[in-house]
Amino acid sequence: MPTSSATPIKTISVLLSAPLDKPYDYSLSKEMDATPGAFVEVPFGARTAIGVVWGKGQGNIPQKKLKSVIRFLSIPPVPETSLRFVDWVSAYTLAPKGAVLKMLFGNPKFLEPKKKDRYEAPFFDPDYNQPILNQEQKNAAAVLIDNVNAQRYAAVLLDGVTGSGKTEVFCEAIAQCLRQGRQALVLLPEIAMTAALIDRFTERFGHKPVLWHSGLTEKQRRLHWQAIAHGKALFILGARSALFLPYPDLGLIVVDEEHEAAYKQEEGTIYHGRDMAVVRAHVGNIPIVLSSATPSLETLENVRQGKYGHVILPQRYGTAAMPSVELVDMRAHKLSAQEFISPPLLKALEDALEKKQQAMLFLNRRGYAPLTLCRACGHRLECPRCTAWLTEHKASGRLHCHHCDYSMALPKVCPVCGAEGRFAACGPGVERIAEEVKERLPDARAAIMASDTLDDPKAAQELVDKMNAHEIDILIGTQIMAKGYHFPRLTLVGVIDGDLGLAGGDPRASERTFQLLQQMAGRSGRGEDKGHVFLQTTAPEHPVMKAMVKGDRDAFMAIELKERQAYRLPPFWRLAILTVSGLDANQVIRATQELAAKAPRDSGLRILGPAPAPFAKLRGRYRHRLMVQAPRTVNVSQVVREWLTTVKLPRNLRLAVDIDPYSFL
Ligand SMILES: [Zn+2]
Ligand SMILES: [Zn+2]
Incomplete structure (x- = not known):
């Protein structure tokens, strides 16, 4: 950095990866020279800390009190684009700059390789296994490839129903980016989804993508951070945090399942991964692809306003047809308090089993029962630390709070009225549905898929393998099941409580329900047989339900956008x-x-x-x-x-x- 010869001490400002909003001044000794973005170790209180040179000294510390930089780390400086991105994210989210910088680091331990580290960055062959694309896919790919070739900012919504072949299309853009020798980043909302995609990418490019998510070991993270920061890793698949890594030459971002609420980070630095990905593309002047079968209203509105391009894949790849959706009016079926599967859905399950086909039952509630109450006095067991009911889990035999780590054994005696053994489980969770399946369809092989039963991608992959090997007849699970899995024998999806999410103070509740139901519908009948969806609801007249039956996204969007405008809600x-x-x-x-x-x-x-x-x-x-x-x-x-x-x-x-x-x- 340029320094005036009049000042004997060179001062620079250094941003530390701590929740501090501004950089602090440090001095450089004569022989040191600093460029913005360089990694330095500096004294910080009684300890030392790693920081990044942010620019010239700002004079916020008196000359006499200035401390000196201890050393420069031997890694490439943070690219200017990444520095500007940190500034931008901090200004937008109001998170301290240092907290945003922390995401770029991952962890100071990743910054310097260990002696024993051996890591060969993989070679990705853009032409390793080129699939045969249909005409729509070719047209869509051509648009994305043009954007990669133009090497400037352009956002495109890649919009196609489940099974229409969006992944093959954006892989063409990745291939083009790889041919240019630039880095390509694919973001996923949840790491449980990575396993299925890793296989597809490996088949396409001859090597597993370089991963970045919280499920990696510290050593893997250190190796991958190094490879990315040195520009040796060209194809990266990661969770939203991968966005902040210091890519020296990022050429393309793909945000898969762009509508997913899981892109929103709710703790620490609160930000939306998709939105910040668009910002990153803008700051870096590179193209971005937002891919979804059920795009968010925000994105569709950006398309309507001409801010984003729009590429549509109208047909399903291969022969599969869109599933039929049937509403089951739960008010018309008198079920006992222990039953949650309606007669029409039960009949459909029996038929599917008969035909050796597979089924999924969907309920977005973990555990056995969402509420436990005393039948004598009506007392509900609540978390003492949260405004929330305790959820019974059969696996642990305890009641758990889903909002903190509180859990307790089911009490024998009611703490309010003293009645003994009068607690009753109310409402269903996935464990309870599994119990009902076992009782009413004893020959069916059932399994549960929920975030608390699958804490890593490996467990998810095992379940997926079992489904593919047809060792499972009925998979019962939460929304984690709605992700991009492909099960050819799956022909039936039952939605236990289609009303969940329609009520409450969340302005995106209807949108989310619609998307979730569309995805669940998209799970069924991806092979040769047409799929059927049974949607149990107490509000069949609701516009979301009507739009579901017709699969009419435009109608749903029109209703929803009008409501949002009237209530002064996003995207307006x-x-x-x-x-x-x-x-x-x-x-x-x-x-x-x-x-x-x-x-x-x-x-x-x-x-x-x-x-x-x-x-x-x-x-x-x-x-x-x-x-x-x-x-x-x-x-x-x-x-x-x-x-x-x-x-x-x-x-x-x-x-x-x-x-x-x-x-x-
Ligand atoms: Zn009681
Ligand atoms: Zn709690």
Whole structure:
């Protein structure tokens, strides 16, 4: 960096990977020379810390107190694009810059290889196994390849029903990127999904992609970080955190299943992986592909406004036809309190078993029963630390809170009325459906697929292998099942509670239900036989249900967009949630009121609240919040940032800012 000869001490500013919002000045000794992005070790309090040179010294520390840089690390400096990306994400999400930088590091331990490290970056052959594409796929691939060749920012929605061959299409763009010798990144919403895709990518490019997700060992992460930062790893498959790695020459980003809410990181630095991927593409001036069978309303609106291109794959690849969807009106069937499978669905299951076909039963509730109550007095067993019921899990024989780590054995005596042995499980979880299947279809081989039974991609792959080997007749699971698996013998999907998600204060609930049901529908009949979906509901007249039966996305979108506009919701308005939490309920309420009182006037914002968060208590902390609505012309991040500088919260309270919230709990 250029330094004036008048200053004997060269000062630079260094950003540390800690929750600090600004870089601090350090001095350089004579023989040192620094470029922005260089990794340095510096004294920090009583310890030392690793940081990145952010620029020239800013004079925020008096010359006399300046500490010197200890050493430069021998790794390539962070590319300028990555530095600007950190600045951008921090400004938008209001997360401290240092916290965003931490995601670029992964962990300081990854920065320097160990002596014993041996890692040969794989060679990806763009022409290793070129599939035969149909005409629609060829046309779609041509658009994406053009964008890769243009080497500049362009966002495209790759839109096609499940089974239409989207993966083969975006692989053509990846191949072109590899031919240019540039890095290509594919993002997935959940690591449980990686196993199935790894195989497909390996077949296509002759080598397993370089992975980046929390399921890797520390050594794997260190090796992969090194390979990526040195530009040796050209094809990377990762979770949303992979976006922040310091790619020296990223040429393409693909966001698979772009509609997935799992792209939203809800803890620490709160950000949306898909949205930040678009920003990363913009900052790096490279193309991005958003792929989905059920695109988000936000993305469709961006397409409508001409901000994103749109490539459609209308047909299913091969011979499979779209499944038929049948609504089962649960009000017309009188089931006992222990039964959740309606007669029409049971009959369909029996038929499928008879024909040696496979079925899936879907219920988005883990465990055995979502609620346990005392039949004598009606007392419901709640988590003592959260506003949430305890869920019974048969596997552990305990009641668990799904919002914190609290669990307890089922009490013998009711803590309220003292009645003995009167607790009853209410409502179904996937474990209870499995029990019902066992009782009513004793010959069926059933298995459960839920996030708490599959904590790593390997366990997911084992279940998938068993399904493919037809060692399972009926797979019972949560939304984790709705991902991109392909089971040729699967012809029947039963949705136990199609109403879940339609009610409640979440503005995206209808959209999510529609997407989930479309994906579940897409699971069935991907082989030769036409699939059938049975959707159990108590609201068959709801527009989501009607659109489901017709498979009519446009009709659904039209209804939903009108509602969103009327209620000042995304994509027409922008939202932010400010949640204050603490151990003292009154203090939390007072602080939230003060925050509201200081809300900027004439800024165009609409402030709703203060109000208790739906989970008014979580992990022992009381939570009060404000919801902010902003027209799209207002820079909501900046207005909120300025607002917060006028408020001083007591130190024992926490404030979480969520720009573009997806979770409303
Ligand atoms: Zn009781
Ligand atoms: Zn809890």
